[in-house]
Amino acid sequence: LSLLGPLLSPKPGTKAITSAVIVGGGDLICQLVFEKRTLSPAAISPPNTTAGVEDPKAKEQGAENIQGQPFDWDRFRNWGLIGFGLLAPTLHFWYGFLGRAV
Numbered sequence: 001l002s003l004l005g006p007l008l009s010p011k012p013g014t015k016a017i018t019s020a021v022i023v024g025g026g027d028l029i030c031q032l033v034f035e036k037r038t039l040s041p042a043a044i045s046p047p048n049t050t051a052g053v054e055d056p057k058a059k060e061q062g063a064e065n066i067q068g069q070p071f072d073w074d075r076f077r078n079w080g081l082i083g084f085g086l087l088a089p090t091l092h093f094w095y096g097f098l099g100r101a102v
């Protein structure tokens with residue numbers, strides 16, 4: 001931990017950047033490991049439709065079947081921004097309040 005001391009010094013934005021990395025990393029792991037999305041754009045599979053008619057078996061499989069779809073960069077960015085702009089400031093003030101109240 002002594003090696004991490006200089007990196008953890010209270011500088012403006014350190015908590016926000018750390019939170020963005022953790023939350024964005026969580027979404028990255030979720031998409032790649034649990035949802036089995038791929039970073040390769042060649043793995044995009046066409047939707048289960050024929051000439052605009054939905055395949056009834058696609059509904060039976062459920063809308064949750066996203067395995068093999070491309071990585072959702074917008075979702076990754078949004079979660080990083082939530083960690084940076086919402087989660088970090090909220091937790092900063094909450095734990096500051098708890099530190100004074102307890």
